[in-house]
Amino acid sequence: MNIFSGNDTIAAIATPVGTGGIGIIRISGSDSQGVIEKIFTSCLNDQNLPELQANRIYYGWVHDNFQPIDEAVLLCFRSPNSFTGEDVFEIQCHGGINIVQKILKLCLENGARLAGPGEFSGRAFMNGKLDLSKAEAVLDLIHARTDRFSQASALNLSGRLAGKINSLRTELLNLLSIITAAIDFPEEVDEPGYSRIQQRMEVLVNEIDSILAGSVSSNLMRHGVKAVIAGKPNAGKSSLFNALLDMQRAIVTEIPGTTRDIIQESVDINGIPLILTDTAGLRDLDSNSQQNYIESLGINLTKEALETSDIIIYLYDLTLGMTCEDDKVLESLKNRKNILKVGSKLDIAWDITHEDPVIKVSAKNKTGLTELKEAILTIVLSNKETDSEFCTNLRQQECLQRSREFLTKAIDGCKNKDPQDLISIDLKSALISLGEITGEVVSDEIINNIFSNFCIGK
Ligand SMILES: Nc1nc2c(ncn2[C@@H]2O[C@H](COP(=O)(O)OP(=O)(O)O)[C@@H](O)[C@H]2O)c(=O)[nH]1
Ligand SMILES: [Mg+2]
Structure with missing residues (x-):
């Protein structure tokens, strides 16, 4: 109901x-x-x-x-x-x-x-x-954490996505009516040529593809990317965390083992929310003392955070260079993709080997931060589809995909010269899938689900 x-x-x-x-x-x-x-x-x-x-x-x-x-x-x-x-x-x-x-x-x-x-x-x-697409835009607008996402949501609220979907539906309806007229009135109306309807359906598939091209960046803007800063105690993780956030969020001291809990904050990098986690330094501990016991709990949390992260920023102290402990941690992460090796304390690291391809930062002087952000963006946006002017959510993407599949089936039908009433069935299904985006055709379950995500009073 x-x-x-x-x-x-x-x-x-x-x-x-x-x-x-x-x-x-x-x-x-x-x-x-x-x-x-x-x-x-x-x-x-x-x-x-x-x-x-x-x-x-x-x-x-x-x-x-x-x-x-x-x-x-x-x-x-x-x-x-x-x-x-x-x-x-x-x-x-x-x-x-x-x-x-x-x-x-x-x-x-x-x-x-x-x-x-x-x-x-x-x-x-x-x-x-x-x-429905506007209602979802309202929800996005409320939850947007970056300018880019709130702009995209405002455009959808003004009807950008709905307008595009409606124009695709109109084209599909026109196509369907040409085919249906010939089926219903074979004496009076000629069956349209297969190549003609195939061409028009191919244009529609291309249009859907151009909307879907923005899926990856839409999903990134919506959900963000999780990056965890890991490394040995005193590598400068909390200092880097604070520098990236541009605020004193985590405690920084020269005492190893200062950070014991997981601290998380979101920062905007080029319109994508980067959900940044500062962690307890990784080291082997003698678990007898109470101090070590607490720190070891923090280290376990660090390991869990590493498992669920999209990107790992592995920080090591440039003044000490990569130690065997660093090598050991990196070895344990060797099956993980998206690890950025970052050297810290560049301001006091005098004789570093510059052949080393890692990113070098100084949290103190705020150098290297732009390079680090760019490296994160490169990972996030690498081998992804190009951007699109349309911002969509997972539900809308699924509807578009479904519509595309029915259209592709109908195109195959044209190529095989299947009876046109069979082709029209796929076209109708493609039309229904598009209608689900704006809510022209949509089940109560979907409606209840979408609006229940709103807060009370909205
Ligand atoms: N000179 C310098 N010192 C730093 C830098 N980053 C961190 N430190 C110092 O290194 C020590 C450990 O820093 P912290 O951020 O707490 O390291 P964490 O244990 O990895 O979180 C502190 O004394 C910081 O002041 C840096 O970029 N330059
Ligand atoms: Mg710390």
């Missing part, structure tokens, strides 16, 4: 929990005005509320039986011209944790029900205010 098909009145806090300039409580549904009439007044003394008109803002008080709760403004939207397509009211009150919760409670006591996650957006979709 589709959980977003109701029109009962729902309410939720739309702003993050915490103190802020304003807090917003959103109410949507057939009886939202009824709720507002019970809890909002223009003036506490003469207890009145003017006729609430669409697209107007009202100043007044939220009250509990005319006991003042907060001074607020009320935004009024009328169906169908609102975010959900229903009557929607937004109460903008002072932004305190307690006050927004109190007003929400009042709404719930006066006829509204607490909205579930994504219920406002789900209703917007059901009421034709938002297609």
Whole structure:
């Protein structure tokens, strides 16, 4: 069942929990005005509320039986011209944790029900205010960690992907109608030539490929890349971690074994979130002392982080050179791809051999960081498809792939001169797969799944 098909009145806090300039409580549904009439007044003394008109803002008080709760403004939207397509009211009150919760409670006591996650957006979709690709763009926009991803999400929200998908669907529909007309009215309409329909389908496959070309960079922008900084104690891992983040996040000392826990932060490199992990230094420990016991727990965490990382930044101290302990660790990682050997403390390493092809950095002077970031980007983007103007998520990519497979089957059908009614079946399936992207044809399960990923109040 589709959980977003109701029109009962729902309410939720739309702003993050915490103190802020304003807090917003959103109410949507057939009886939202009824709720507002019970809890909002223009003036506490003469207890009145003017006729609430669409697209107007009202100043007044939220009250509990005319006991003042907060001074607020009320935004009024009328169906169908609102975010959900229903009557929607937004109460903008002072932004305190307690006050927004109190007003929400009042709404719930006066006829509204607490909205579930994504219920406002789900209703917007059901009421034709938002297609699925735009709803997903809203979700991306909220979670975007880089400028590049938020720009791509904003473009999808403005209809870029939906527009492209709709133009592909229109072309497919035209093709289908030519074929179907000849099947249904063989006396009047000639069957279209196989090469003609094949050509048009090939153009569609190319168009789909050009959208899919951006899959890798879309997925990278969305999920980021995990890089772990590993190496012996005192190699300068925490210093490099701080330098890459451009903040003092991890403790740095000259005492070996300072970092015992895993510390993770995200940093933007060319629009891709790099999820960077600082780790405990790798060394063999005598496990008798308590100090060593704690450090050994950190080393185990380091090993786990190494296993799940996409990239390993293996750091060694240039003033000491690669030691046999470093060799031992690197030997244990020899089956791993994407290891960047990085030399640290370049500022005090006087006589290093420059034939060594490793990247050399100084966290102290912030040199070599650009080269390191470039090396990370090269790994991330190596042997990947070229960029595309379209940003897609995994679900959309799967729909495009499926549509492409049906089109390829139909093209094979043309080459074999299969009966055109058989070819039209594959074309219909290709059309359905494309329709799933914007939500023209989509199961309740998918809708419930997408909107449930939204937060409450969205
Ligand atoms: N001169 C210099 N010292 C550094 C540099 N990076 C780290 N250090 C020093 O090396 C010691 C260990 O650094 P730290 O980042 O805690 O190493 P970790 O144990 O690998 O995390 C500290 O005394 C740092 O000040 C660097 O780029 N230049
Ligand atoms: Mg450290």
